[in-house]
Amino acid sequence: MEMTEKVQHRVVVIGAGFAGRYAARALRGADAHVTVLNATNHHVFAPLVYQVATGVLSPGEVATPVRELFRRQDNAEVLLGWATDVDVEGRVVTAIAPGGLPYQLPYDTLVVAAGAAQSYFGNDGFAEHAPGLKTLDDAVELRARIFSAFEMAELETDPAAVQRWLTFVIVGAGPTGVELAGQIAEIAHRTLPGEYRRIDPAGARIVLLDAADRVLPAYRPRSSAKAEKRLRKLGVEVHVGAKVVDVDATGVVFETGAGTRRLEALTKVWSAGVAAPSLAGRIAAATGAETDRAGRIKVEPDLTVAGHPEIFVVGDLMSRDGLPGVAQVAIQGGGYVGRTVKRRLAGRQAGRPFRYLDKGTMAVVSRFSAVADLPGGLRLSGLAGWLLWLLVHWAYLPKGRNRVGSLARWTVAFLGRRRPERAVTSHQALSRTAPRASAEPDHEPALR
């Protein structure tokens, strides 16, 4: 007796950022079982994470439950876990759940969309003192550091200590660094004045450093110039051609043509460069794929790994034609991969190679002011750029959910001076300054 049972094609998608989300989404209706594996319970709307860090949006407004995104996609399931390894020969992904529960996911097709982490260019010790701004954890931590710094300054009596608390250094003047510098300046100049009695929040120093010769080095020079001018007007100190050589608990050391300088600053943020997670190295070693300097995996024109048509790499982890690690590359790449797999499953011919359609790029410098480099040499800046930013980002927010809420927040933050999401938990306040702790409150909830 012979039984033939059709075994469904299994697609495992590692990561539910833009790339993984759009890849899995494009498989809707495909004859496949899709498993989306993500390390947290949420998809992060990365371009707005800095607004959580600066008190404009709530975590829930930039972090959508992954399950909610795939609720209506019957062929997709969502699992919480970190992909720790891939058995390329046996076609199995190993993952661990929070708490260490290990499990395995066999696949027929693998989509690696695990994203990239912050790179400290070999100085990983900097991370403790200057966290990055990629995840929701980063944003919530940075928010606590920014708003707590002003609180601590108010309590200090030594003017040097006050100044250390009121100095904010942002390393890296890409879009995130520029947006963050502008936002911290607005917090210091617009949100907090009037709330303090001992310090003047507007006296805060916001310092933006970059080793390149201009801010927004990936943008057109005129956009860089506009952004820098606007930043200076906001009171941000901009140092370009400044290479950071040391970061410790109380300051930053950087080199410029003019020599080496140290800045005393208790709050530092790092937004300079990306590094692939070690999973990428393991996949590269197992498949023989090449990686670039940042450890990203080089892919074929159809975004597969050479010699492994069943493995796709997409998003920030993908290295291809010098494409930047931005949302649009991840969104378009993810969609392409999903469609390619669907086409294969339907037995159709291979499609055309992946082609990135440049829709332009934008960075907000302050409220009512952004720079936008658009295709065809078009450039917008100031209010026009900002309105375009508002429109595009609002349109791309996951539908139906917090769009109304976000709009309300933006109205409050842009028209008024308020930042609705400033609450720092006790847990954060204590861990923030723990090295100094000499006594602990007696009914402190975080210490239970």
Place this chain on the structure above:
Amino acid sequence: MEMTEKVQHRVVVIGAGFAGRYAARALRGADAHVTVLNATNHHVFAPLVYQVATGVLSPGEVATPVRELFRRQDNAEVLLGWATDVDVEGRVVTAIAPGGLPYQLPYDTLVVAAGAAQSYFGNDGFAEHAPGLKTLDDAVELRARIFSAFEMAELETDPAAVQRWLTFVIVGAGPTGVELAGQIAEIAHRTLPGEYRRIDPAGARIVLLDAADRVLPAYRPRSSAKAEKRLRKLGVEVHVGAKVVDVDATGVVFETGAGTRRLEALTKVWSAGVAAPSLAGRIAAATGAETDRAGRIKVEPDLTVAGHPEIFVVGDLMSRDGLPGVAQVAIQGGGYVGRTVKRRLAGRQAGRPFRYLDKGTMAVVSRFSAVADLPGGLRLSGLAGWLLWLLVHWAYLPKGRNRVGSLARWTVAFLGRRRPERAVTSHQALSRTAPRASAEPDHEPALR
């Protein structure tokens, strides 16, 4: 040569909950320097904290920066710190900032509004396994536990383990316990179904325990009956006359007339009883004031400590005429204290003793259903009670701020099935289940 410089009267308010907030507020325009000391940077709108724990509201929607509240009150300053001790003779409060920076605040008048913590009736070991729900820390932690429990259940293959993750026990059937049980039931029955492929979220057990003979024991019996009926309809298991005798990592043991039972449950919440912080004990010892069983300080008719007209105690820390620890007692008591101090400073006669005006009390059982005990024997339940609840709570939210946002959230949560604030950070997910950890992700932000 003689110089006479008028020294301004110094009022120190310990705590910026409802009592402290309204006391300091009533001192607006008084000839005094008011210092509001708070352990966090925010005032918590306590009656809505459970909505943060269950993903409806964002932290910023129930936590207003204390500084923002006093921005326009020129005679008030806000300092971040824990009051650790009071030198009653020398009239000095000692506080520590996060990180251990100690400082002292001399006072002429002291308002102690430090609130109360959760009481475990001598079993403080329960706290780790069954946190309370009083602070923003509590809410964010509980939210992570609730939503992570379903995620973990989805990953388990052992049916008993699945059931442990899907059993939620709430100890204490006061308003917070009832509201929480109702909300978790709504999460299980309305929010999550459709999002899971392996488990059925609607199969979750939500168990509400109380040692009293009915839920909402402080309400009128008919309200209790209505609430219990509605809870059962939502699928909540209600056990009254059930005394919890043990809580550990994986379960709860309780005694009823019928004997002793153990429930296997990985998520437990404690909302049964309050305890005064140790500061209260120190103040009582130094002033000779009596305390009640919970450690709350007994006060005179004008809310001062006997023999110490310069020390007021108000809010949850105050023991007077059996008044309950609810927002209205704190709000009215705080206002009374502020006005009393202002009157004294103006050289006017002492006013009348504090009289609490009972405005009634309300608890939400589920969306569209609440019970309200109003003055004069009036009772509302069901939709009418719920509409009253909505109106009153919205009206009491700090003005101008997140009221629009909150209304948007409520609309989303009440009319739809969604809970907008469900994101669990990696840090929380890891700490949540840390005892089990056997491996750690390699580029995990929380581990930096």
